[in-house]
Amino acid sequence: MVIKSLHLQVQEMRQSFFDEGYLNSQYTQLEALAKDTNPNFIIEIITLYFRDSPNGARSNRGTHDYQMHSSVRKQQRQASYNIFVICIGASKVFKELQKANTSLKASNTEGIKVALGDIKKEHSKLRAKFETYFQLMRQAGPTDVAVNSS
Template sequence: MEVKSLHLQVQEMRQSLFDEGYLDRQYTQLEALAKDTNPNFIVEVITLYFRDSPDVIASLEHELEREPIEVPMITKCILRLESSSASIGAIKVYKELKKANTFLQAGNIEGTKAALGGIKKQHRELRAKFETYFQLMRHAAGPTEVAVNSS
């Protein structure tokens, strides 16, 4: 009964990521790929995203603090993070990046800096949600290997 309850919790948590607007249909496309190839695919892709994206956010923050401001470098950071966020379906992060890019293209550096706060907030929230979600998934899956006596 507990396993069934855990699986239900996993399903409900997954649905809440969509209902709360953190993810879009791109994430379901990744899940479909995982079913066809590697059951750990989605975890690996999301893990890579959260391994690499903080560096891009840090670069963006650094570029916004430099004098003089180099719009092409800032644009490069935004577009790189936009692309990776869109590819996993991280729609709230993506929308904040679009906002930052709109400010940047309008020459509003202060607006871009303010949007960075939204990017960081949404990224942090999504990361926390995925950490909880993946932990629940692992718990629901139970032990995956049986200990073998090597003697």
């Protein structure tokens, strides 16, 4: 009974990601890929995302002269981060990345600073949500439990 309740909580939490606009259909596609091959794939890929993604934003934090970095390097870093965010379906983070990219293209230093803060905020919210979600998933265990038909 407790396991069934935990699985229901996992489902409700997952749905809240979509209802609140944190995730989109890309995440559903990742889940479908993982189901047959590696049930821990989602946890692994999202954990990698959170482990690696702050590095790009951190390297810009505190830098007041944004022109010190070449625009090509920034755009490459931005593009690779965007691709990963798109792959996991992190909608809110992606929207903030688009704002930053617009400010970058316009050489709007203040806009970039604001956008980096907003990216960090959305990234932190998503990370906290996923940490709770994954913890609940681990507690609930696998969803495909064999049923005794006799």
